[in-house]
Amino acid sequence: MPEKKRYRIGDLVQEFDATPRTLRYYEELGLLNPERRGNQRYYSERDRVRLRLILRGRRLGFSLEEIAKMLSLYDQDKTGKTQIREVLKMGEKKLQEIEAQIEELKALKAEIEERAAELRKLLEEQDA
Amino acid sequence: MPEKKRYRIGDLVQEFDATPRTLRYYEELGLLNPERRGNQRYYSERDRVRLRLILRGRRLGFSLEEIAKMLSLYDQDKTGKTQIREVLKMGEKKLQEIEAQIEELKALKAEIEERAAELRKLLEEQDA
DNA sequence: CTGGCACTTGACGTTTACGTAAAGGTGATA
DNA sequence: TATCACCTTTACGTAAACGTCAAGTGCCAG
Numbered sequence: 001m002p003e004k005k006r007y008r009i010g011d012l013v014q015e016f017d018a019t020p021r022t023l024r025y026y027e028e029l030g031l032l033n034p035e036r037r038g039n040q041r042y043y044s045e046r047d048r049v050r051l052r053l054i055l056r057g058r059r060l061g062f063s064l065e066e067i068a069k070m071l072s073l074y075d076q077d078k079t080g081k082t083q084i085r086e087v088l089k090m091g092e093k094k095l096q097e098i099e100a101q102i103e104e105l106k107a108l109k110a111e112i113e114e115r116a117a118e119l120r121k122l123l124e125e126q127d128a
Numbered sequence: 129m130p131e132k133k134r135y136r137i138g139d140l141v142q143e144f145d146a147t148p149r150t151l152r153y154y155e156e157l158g159l160l161n162p163e164r165r166g167n168q169r170y171y172s173e174r175d176r177v178r179l180r181l182i183l184r185g186r187r188l189g190f191s192l193e194e195i196a197k198m199l200s201l202y203d204q205d206k207t208g209k210t211q212i213r214e215v216l217k218m219g220e221k222k223l224q225e226i227e228a229q230i231e232e233l234k235a236l237k238a239e240i241e242e243r244a245a246e247l248r249k250l251l252e253e254q255d256a
Numbered sequence: 257c258t259g260g261c262a263c264t265t266g267a268c269g270t271t272t273a274c275g276t277a278a279a280g281g282t283g284a285t286a
Numbered sequence: 287t288a289t290c291a292c293c294t295t296t297a298c299g300t301a302a303a304c305g306t307c308a309a310g311t312g313c314c315a316g
Contacts, residue, residue: 257316258315258316259314259315259316260313260314260315261312261313261314262311262312262313263310263311263312263313264309264310264311264312265308265309265310265311266307266308266309266310267306267307267308268305268306268307268308269304269305269306269307270303270304270305270306271302271303271304271305272301272302272303273300273301273302274299274300274301275298275299275300275301276297276298276299276300277296277297277298277299278295278296278297278298279294279295279296280293280294280295281292281293281294281295282291282292282293282294283290283291283292283293284289284290284291284292285288285289285290285291286287286288286289286290
């Protein structure tokens with residue numbers, strides 16, 4: 001039996017520097033499924049993992065809808081092989097997008113570096 | 129004299145797969161400064177370069193406000209050395225953010241690849 | 257001169273991703 | 287038992303980044 005640790009909303013809020021509203025919103029969208037004791041939310045380790053991926057995705061500019069698709073890789077209710085294969089296919093697509101995004105970031109980086117070099121040169125010339 | 133080519137809004141819209149509204153909005157924010165002949169817009173090569181960077185930034189999840197800062201690297205009205213140094217400093221900061229983002233993308237990529245591998249294993253087991 | 261197409265300026269609408277009260281429930285602790 | 291921090295739902299508000307009309311302008315081909 002792996003530990004069945006539960007987290008309260010404030011715990012995750014602190015750990016990930018988020019807000020309660022955000023977590024509740026993600027739940028509303030079905031991205032998180034905390035257990036309820038009374039009317040209080042108790043998040044599982046699985047929720048925590050998903051939250052980490054969600055927030056990472058957000059920082060990288062993905063929409064919650066896109067992130068939802070990525071998370072379907074982690075859904076356990078995959079009944080048949082067809083289902084799994086579909087999810088895998090989508091995952092491959094997302095991976096390609098991510099790779100493309102890395103390339104674009106490198107291009108942006110190069111562009112900015114080049115421009116910075118020009119500016120530094122301009123600075124030196126002004127010293128004359 | 130470098131060529132002084134001008135582009136109409138439709139040209140850039142086509143080239144970059146954007147909409148006129150988007151270009152006008154960027155102008156409203158001061159990100160683009162097309163010349164006016166009558167009330168028609170004529171974009172310079174410089175506008176075109178800036179537009180490319182803006183759209184690239186958007187695809188990568190940067191806000192227009194952040195992009196505006198990056199574009200300040202390309203503003204030519206930098207009067208003094210202090211100005212230039214400031215802009216350069218900001219550029220360095222942005223570069224660091226970009227590098228961090230690349231690292232996070234790699235992490236996300238690894239995460240998804242790992243999960244995909246698990247799913248493929250699950251598929252094979254079902255073949256038994 | 258007349259289509260017709262590309263362009264213009266408002267101005268209100270929309271989506272996403274939450275923020276922000278208001279009003280109240282819960283549970284460990286003094 | 288009262289207090290206090292932490293939690294809850296409901297609901298309206300908001301910022302960013304455009305979308306989407308409506309109504310008019312500029313200009314070239316026929």
